[in-house]
Amino acid sequence: MAAPVAVVYRGPATSPGCAEAVAELLAASAWRFRVRLAGADELAAGALRDAALYAQPGGGDLAPAYRRMRRHRARIREFVRSGGRYLGFCLGGYLAGATPGFGLLPGDTDQYIASAGASVPDESDTVVRVRWRDRPRHVYFQDGPHFWFEPGAEPTVLATYDNGTVAAAVVRFGAGAVGVCGPHPEADESWYAEHGLSNPDGIRPDLGHDLIDTTMRA
Structure with missing residues (x-):
């Protein structure tokens, strides 16, 4: 059986x-995705047609990013509603909101750094402590979101920040699922080296793979 397609x-x-x-995280996961990188033109031309998963990476500020992406809103929503998977990292998590x-x-x-009791005071690149699957772990962080859910929603919460807000979760949307972090x-390693950072746990892909697995199996 051919490996599933992931569009990033x-x-x-x-x-x-x-x-x-x-893309590297997806290709190295247990799903061995065939990864395609796609810009706005490719999305408009039907890049999601044979995809199992669409990933929205991190980036800059939310407002200008959404201005660039809003013409794809209906397309992405229909993709997930029909059974596709959405994976959002940092800015991609904000855009899921x-x-x-x-x-x-x-x-x-909302911004984690603006939440009460946040352990990170500003937008600088840093390493944040979370509880992932109820175990303490450290992850690279740069002004990422936290997530909140309406009463009655049934998210699978994978990780929380030190102040108890949600750092990573998976939730159903129609016939599909949304994973956000x-x-x-x-x-x-290059991300950490660029900013003189280190990870006390070592730099490992297992948390990202857990997010992918949980989203695909939701």
């Missing part, structure tokens, strides 16, 4: 290197 957005609504890091965003969550997103489990 690469265009102005992301930052250099982000799409490639997500509604203010503004694709409206894929039964709830919304505020930190960057796809970050490789």
